[in-house]
Amino acid sequence: MAMTLRVDIVSAEKSLYSGTAEAVIAPGLRGELGIYPRHTPLLTTLKPGTVRIKVPNQAEEVLVYVSGGILEVQPHVVTVLSDTAIRGADLDETKALEAKLAAEAAMKNKAGTLDYAQAQIELVQAVAQLATIKKLRNRA
Incomplete structure (x- = not known):
């Protein structure tokens, strides 16, 4: 079984994603950030773009648009706070x-x-x- 981390994406209106992931790719101000389990703690700002979530045992990534915001990374938890976040399919x-x-x-x-x-x-x-x-x- 692959190592996973907990991911929460929250907008001002609602929680858009809460679950486990093998990896998270987020649009940082200076480029994309790849977050894997046991990542070093990090707090940074995001620019408008796509947060990609690699879900265990699922071929396709979950895509969530964020209008910018804050990314907090702990060794087994990733939290994205954004004013506006919309699931890619929506x-x-x-x-x-x-x-x-x-x-x-x-x-x-x-x-x-x-x-x-x-x-x-x-x-x-x-x-x-x-x-x-x-x-x-x-x-x-």
């Missing part, structure tokens, strides 16, 4: 494309510095959602 491609186009339009208008920064954040999040959807399609 993402809406049409809404993500609309959000991307709206953010790009807002960036072109440059009404104010604050509006521009918010549009950049929304663009990054929409692109990350679309990347998660693309990963799901590539599995099929």
